[in-house]
Amino acid sequence: MALERLHLHNWDFPDSDDSGLHTIHPYPAKFISSIPRALITSLGVAPGTAVLDPFCGAGTTLVVAQELGVPSIGIDLNPIACLISRVKTTPLPAGLTAAALRVVQATHAGTVTVPAIPNVGHWFNEEVSAAIAALVAQIDRVPDASVRDHLRLALSSIIVRVSRQESDTRYAAIEKPVSPRSVREQFLAACARIVETKAARSTPAASAVVLESDILAVTPELIGRGVSLVVTSPPYPNAYEYWLYHKYRMWWLGYDPIAVKQQEIGARAHYFRKRHATFEEFRLQMASILRLLSKVLVSGGYACFVVGRSRIHGVDYDNAAMIAGEAGRAGFTEVDRFSRVIRAGRKSFNLSHARIKTEAVLVLRRS
Ligand SMILES: C[S@@+](CC[C@H](N)C(=O)[O-])C[C@H]1O[C@@H](n2cnc3c(N)ncnc32)[C@H](O)[C@@H]1O
Structure with a gap:
């Protein structure tokens, strides 16, 4: 049967x-x-x-x-x-939008060190790298593991878009009009999309x-x-x-x-x-x-x-x-x-x- x-x-x-x-x-x-x-x-x-x-x-x-x-x-x-699998299968944590805004706000204070990533200067402009590094550092300080996972996923989803890489499947470096501000905006938009998508589903x-x-x-x-x-x-x-x-x-x-x-x-x-x-x-x-x-x-x-x-x-x-x-x-x-x-x-x-x-x-x- x-x-x-x-x-x-x-x-x-x-x-x-x-x-x-x-x-x-x-x-x-x-x-x-x-x-x-x-x-x-x-x-x-x-x-x-x-x-x-x-x-x-x-x-x-x-x-x-x-x-x-x-x-x-x-x-x-x-x-x-x-x-990705964890975020897709865990309920939306309370306060994700507020946490994302706090992370972005905190990136304006202090300086941040860009980690030693091979060839980073080829794929990311310097200001964009600093903006990403600041987001990573602030996300890492978020105490709730599920909120942190959701924020890390949002950031991960925009990495190729804010880099010089032409697209997810094309490994050519091209110039794109990306600024530190647009990195933060795209990060917040990715968070909003996760919230919206999950809010439309019943809790598994x-x-x-x-x-x-x-x-x-x-x-x-x-x-x-x-x-x-x-x-x-x-x-x-x-x-x-x-x-x-x-x-x-x-x-x-x-x-x-x-x-x-x-x-x-x-x-x-x-x-x-x-x-x-x-x-x-x-x-x-x-x-x-x-x-x-x-x-x-x-x-x-x-x-x-x-x-x-x-x-x-x-x-x-x-x-x-x-x-x-x-x-x-x-x-x-x-x-x-x-x-x-x-x-x-x-x-x-x-x-x-x-x-x-x-x-x-x-x-x-x-x-
Ligand atoms: C065809 S993809 C699976 C796609 C999946 N069905 C989906 O819907 O997203 C194959 C997966 O095998 C994983 N993989 C490759 N080598 C592995 C290993 N040694 N142990 C566990 N996973 C591995 C890759 O990371 C990749 O995610």
């Missing part, structure tokens, strides 16, 4: 148009929310268990799970991904837990509860560089993008260095993750992977076929596979270099 329900969907979701909470911060290769919604509603989540997304990115699975009243757990290596009742970790270091104990459904879209070789996309956001917010790059699965940098990473390494990483999933999933639970193809040094690789093969060795059976067309021209989605046109939705059942 659950599996039959999967066939009621057009997996291309031609009419999907995410807005509101899903768009409060840019993120590359995000799910359209229709995908986790279709998987959760079709396959169901057993009472007392949770949905797990081991590569939760901007938290789409967690947001949809909350809308459906289902507890969820998300894991991601990237601290910006975790910040289901819990969502976000773990910031390399998935390869996660144990079943860390996940800590029974899972009856996994919904995820893994990173894969040579497709996207999440660390690069968020590099300056991480520097400004005090994280280390180079450490993230080193642990990021599939990052293009690993495939174009002297010591080339290989598809075989990716296979071993996926095998290890499937073994973890097989330990945390209840018997009869499902793991769904949305994954495209990779091209490494001119050779095409079918990631879905590889994951299905490794899943078999980890105690899973492939029960269905859909091919879906990825709509070109989606804003935060650059298809040109990877030439990805379709992706697979792989449905595996834990024996």
Whole structure:
């Protein structure tokens, strides 16, 4: 019955148009929310268990799970991904607007040191850097952790816009008319947008837990509860560089993008260095993750992977076929596979270099 329900969907979701909470911060290769919604509603989540997304990115699975009243757990290596996921899934803290205004007001007093960020002068004009540094310093002094998270997310969302970087997906430096005043105004506008977006939603009742970790270091104990459904879209070789996309956001917010790059699965940098990473390494990483999933999933639970193809040094690789093969060795059976067309021209989605046109939705059942 659950599996039959999967066939009621057009997996291309031609009419999907995410807005509101899903768009409060840019993120590359995000799910359209229709995908986790279709998987959760079709396959169901057993009472007392949770949905797990081991590569939760901007938290789409967690947001949809909350809308459906289902507890969820998300894991991601990237601290910006975790910040976005946390903010999207926690209730709006009281007094956010007042706190944002106080932060901006406080930036006018005293001087501030711009942190030692590589190449900062190339990407940010000096006055803009000072304005951002002052905002970071004042946000860091906000005592309430949830207010602080919301303010940090608002600042993160404007970093590329106030930099010289042409856009989120174009790494050319261009001159833009940005002043310290417009940095503060854009920060306040981003806060207002978060408040407005959240105020329009009912407060989520289901819990969502976000773990910031390399998935390869996660144990079943860390996940800590029974899972009856996994919904995820893994990173894969040579497709996207999440660390690069968020590099300056991480520097400004005090994280280390180079450490993230080193642990990021599939990052293009690993495939174009002297010591080339290989598809075989990716296979071993996926095998290890499937073994973890097989330990945390209840018997009869499902793991769904949305994954495209990779091209490494001119050779095409079918990631879905590889994951299905490794899943078999980890105690899973492939029960269905859909091919879906990825709509070109989606804003935060650059298809040109990877030439990805379709992706697979792989449905595996834990024996
Ligand atoms: C395709 S994206 C997930 C997007 C997500 N479905 C969404 O809707 O936003 C893949 C994610 O895998 C994460 N990732 C890469 N290597 C990782 C690792 N070693 N451990 C945990 N997460 C990792 C990336 O940071 C990225 O957020």
